[in-house]
Amino acid sequence: MLFLPWSNEEEDLIHIIHEETFELYKDLIRQKRSEYVHREANEFEKAFEEHTERGNDDDIDDKNIEYDQDKNEFLIYETGNNEGDIFVEMGINIRTEKVEHFNVPKMIPDADYQRLIRSLNNNQRKYTLNVMNLIKDSDKQFFHFINGGAGVGKSTLIKAVYQSVLRFYNSLPGSNPETIRTAICAPTGKAAALIDGMTLHSFLSLPVNQCKHKLVKLDSGISNRIGVKLKDLQLLIIDEISMVGFTMFQQVDARLQQIMKSREPFGGVSVIVSGDFNQLRPVDDKYIFQFSNSYNALVDNPLSSLFELFELTEIMRQKDDKIFAIALSNIAKGMMTL
Known part of the structure; x- marks a missing residue:
């Protein structure tokens, strides 16, 4: 609704059925959008329609799916040595070589x-x-x-x-x-x-x-x-x-x-x-x-x-407002300016 003119937020934007409103004013919305968005006006709509069509093609009745039991389904895979590493705990990595980068x-x-x-x-x-x-x-x-x-x-x-x-x-x-x-x-x-x-x-x-x-x-x-x-x-x-x-x-x-x-x-x-x-x-x-x-x-x-x-000692950030600068400095020292 960004590209649709409106005058009353409650009536024109909030308490409406957005889908119906879009269908009613879609030509105007696309026209206005094309003036500000330098891409094809209905690009998003096309992408959404293609996604929906692909989704429909992929829908399969679960009843027709045959599940093959993988004989290794419950196999416990080896993940390496899980013992605590004191060097890692100290923030030292001795197992991988770090790539040094300098600005x-x-x-x-x-x-x-x-x-x-x-x-x-x-x-x-x-x-x-x-x-x-x-x-x-x-x-x-x-x-x-x-x-x-x-x-x-x-x-x-x-x-x-x-x-x-x-x-x-x-x-x-x-x-x-x-x-x-x-x-x-x-x-x-x-x-x-x-x-x-x-x-x-x-x-x-x-x-x-x-x-x-x-x-x-x-x-x-x-x-x-x-x-x-x-x-x-x-x-x-x-x-x-x-x-x-x-x-x-x-x-x-x-x-x-x-x-x-x-x-x-x-x-x-x-x-x-x-x-x-x-x-x-x-x-x-x-x-x-x-x-x-x-x-x-x-x-x-x-x-x-x-x-x-x-x-x-010379304050530069607030150099045009000496009183304010002194007040800030005193606050940092735990002092109040009278």
């Missing part, structure tokens, strides 16, 4: 990049230049934590850094755009999609179930294949760091050391993390700056101690 970094158009850089405030611009200077000094590994409340432009800043680093590497003589020298990741699929990146689990083949167990090393073949793809990796950016737990952060470090074949923290790869610890916390784990147990506190320094803090 090749993509540069946005120049006009969009220039617009992005112009949108940065003074602190964001200074930080971007600072990172670019560190990147150009390729021998120096660095660890940064970009902190700030909601709306201060953390995601915009890491996008600007990511695109600037991509442009620098792709401008080098003999560079290959398919080479992965920088990567941007997040702990969840939704967060990764928002930054056009990958999840940490996909990028580093981490087990989905952390299980609080020590990370089992990758098979040498898989490790070598990933190593070939990531051998030139210089910078890893992790967004929404508040959702990355202590265990996962340790796994990221261990996996990069294995892949890059280096005992340096994070395999010698520079790392930028971004997030707000007033937002979502890790699931069934502690924050990255908290020890998972008292024993770790005695023998280890947390990886978070390596990171230098860069704090964003």
